[in-house]
Amino acid sequence: xxxxxxxxxxxxxxxxxxxxxxxxxxxxxxxxxxxxxxxxxxxxxxxxxxxxxxxxxxxxxxxxxxxxxxxxxxxxxxxxxxxxxxxxxxxxxxxxxxxxxxxxxxxxxxxxxxxxxxxxxxxxxxxxxxxxxxxxxxxxxxxxxxxxxxxxxxxxxxxxxxxxxxxxxxxxxxxxxxxxxxxxxxxxxxxxxxxxxxxxxxxxxxxxxxxxxxxxxxxxx
Amino acid sequence: xxxxxxxxxxxxxxxxxxxxxxxxxxxxxxxxxxxxxxxxxxxxxxxxxxxxxxxxxxxxxxxxxxxxxxxxxxxxxxxxxxxxxxxxxxxxxxxxxxxxxxxxxxxxxxxxxxxxxxxxxxxxxxxxxxxxxxxxxxxxxxxxxxxxxxxxxxxxxxxxxxxxxxxxxxxxxxxxxxxxxxxxxxxxxxxxxxxxxxxxxxxxxxxxxxxxxxxxxxxxx
Numbered sequence: 530x531x532x533x534x535x536x537x538x539x540x541x542x543x544x545x546x547x548x549x550x551x552x553x554x555x556x557x558x559x560x561x562x563x564x565x566x567x568x569x570x571x572x573x574x575x576x577x578x579x580x581x582x583x584x585x586x587x588x589x590x591x592x593x594x595x596x597x598x599x600x601x602x603x604x605x606x607x608x609x610x611x612x613x614x615x616x617x618x619x620x621x622x623x624x625x626x627x628x629x630x631x632x633x634x635x636x637x638x639x640x641x642x643x644x645x646x647x648x649x650x651x652x653x654x655x656x657x658x659x660x661x662x663x664x665x666x667x668x669x670x671x672x673x674x675x676x677x678x679x680x681x682x683x684x685x686x687x688x689x690x691x692x693x694x695x696x697x698x699x700x701x702x703x704x705x706x707x708x709x710x711x712x713x714x715x716x717x718x719x720x721x722x723x724x725x726x727x728x729x730x731x732x733x734x735x736x737x738x739x740x741x742x743x744x745x746x747x748x749x750x
Numbered sequence: 751x752x753x754x755x756x757x758x759x760x761x762x763x764x765x766x767x768x769x770x771x772x773x774x775x776x777x778x779x780x781x782x783x784x785x786x787x788x789x790x791x792x793x794x795x796x797x798x799x800x801x802x803x804x805x806x807x808x809x810x811x812x813x814x815x816x817x818x819x820x821x822x823x824x825x826x827x828x829x830x831x832x833x834x835x836x837x838x839x840x841x842x843x844x845x846x847x848x849x850x851x852x853x854x855x856x857x858x859x860x861x862x863x864x865x866x867x868x869x870x871x872x873x874x875x876x877x878x879x880x881x882x883x884x885x886x887x888x889x890x891x892x893x894x895x896x897x898x899x900x901x902x903x904x905x906x907x908x909x910x911x912x913x914x915x916x917x918x919x920x921x922x923x924x925x926x927x928x929x930x931x932x933x934x935x936x937x938x939x940x941x942x943x944x945x946x947x948x949x950x951x952x953x954x955x956x957x958x959x960x961x962x963x964x965x966x967x968x969x970x971x
Contacts, residue, residue, distance in 0.1 A: 585966070606814060606817055614834075704923070
């Protein structure tokens with residue numbers, strides 16, 4: 530027989546998935562805007578941001594409600610705490626996509642430099658897979674999948690380092706391109722942060738399922 | 751007569767204050783390291799980071815314990831949720847000071863440029879006051895003080911914009927200084943983020959005390 534709290538916990542998971550879908554959409558849209566040089570697509574991100582912000586408040590309220598009504602303990606409590614944290618990370622991811630839209634619009638107003646766009650596109654693809662994968666691991670309580678997300682973060686960090694190095698070398702050689710190079714560096718940094726937030730989610734999944742805290746160098750497995 | 755939960759909530763507040771003290775110390779140390787060009791001081795930040803990470807896990811566990819044992823509702827529940835969020839923000843602030851130590855060490859290895867250090871020092875001072883003020887408003891449940899923190903964030907954002915502009919102008923004129931300028935830009939960005947986290951804390955205080963959600967453009971007062 531299903532407990533009342535099980536239905537509420539399933540609802541929380543659905544809300545998180547919906548919110549994650551909005552974050553994925555926002556990331557895909559800013560990336561497409563950057564690659565296709567489309568200012569309108571950048572502007573459209575603010576509509577998605579509103580949805581994410583509404584999700585953010587809705588999830589917090591739903592968690593408060595379950596905590597107050599059910600007084601959950603053990604695994605149920607860990608799940609709700611994880612939802613609160615994941616909610617926070619998803620909202621920050623939304624902020625990062627908005628930051629990308631600002632830097633991206635600045636970038637479109639400048640003399641084009643292209644060298645780093647390929648790596649930025651790769652970073653965005655990895656970040657998108659990390660968002661999707663971390664939430665999938667959350668909904669299915671799949672610790673093995675969550676551990677894979679932690680490894681993907683290394684790829685995105687390496688690409689960020691490459692964009693930084695290449696852009697700075699270009700800026701040294703072409704002083705006219707200092708601003709455009711800076712825009713791309715900031716975008717790479719935003720994408721790296723997006724990956725960090727997905728990593729946080731994966732760590733929360735491991736905690737929710739196993740009760741093990743793998744943050745701050747705690748070892749899993 | 752005091753309820754058992756009141757003692758536990760007071761303990762949570764004390765833990766947050768202790769953690770906030772560690773964050774303030776870390777910020778002061780990286781700033782002093784930068785201004786006095788002292789690599790050892792940058793390295794010493796990792797000892798403080800360990801304390802902050804321990805605080806982070808300890809506070810989460812204490813919140814889980816109170817939630818599981820007391821099944822708190824209404825204002826007590828809001829306070830605990832706020833502690834969970836503040837805990838998160840303080841930990842991220844600690845990360846920002848560590849990021850500053852990395853960029854700062856890179857910066858010390860380069861030909862010195864000084865132009866932006868004055869503004870960076872001002873940013874650090876404001877960020878430090880924001881950390882202290884936001885936690886003070888939390889412990890005292892002082893909504894008026896929390897609102898003042900929200901205004902201080904504008905000052906720090908303006909200074910960040912100035913550092914960005916000045917550093918980029920310098921980088922355009924002196925291509926040898928592209929890396930050093932970038933280090934200072936990244937440090938300014940880390941300080942801006944520190945201010946953002948203090949703003950989050952102030953918003954959490956307003957929520958904990960009044961039950962009003964002022965995030966995402968919600969109006970207070």
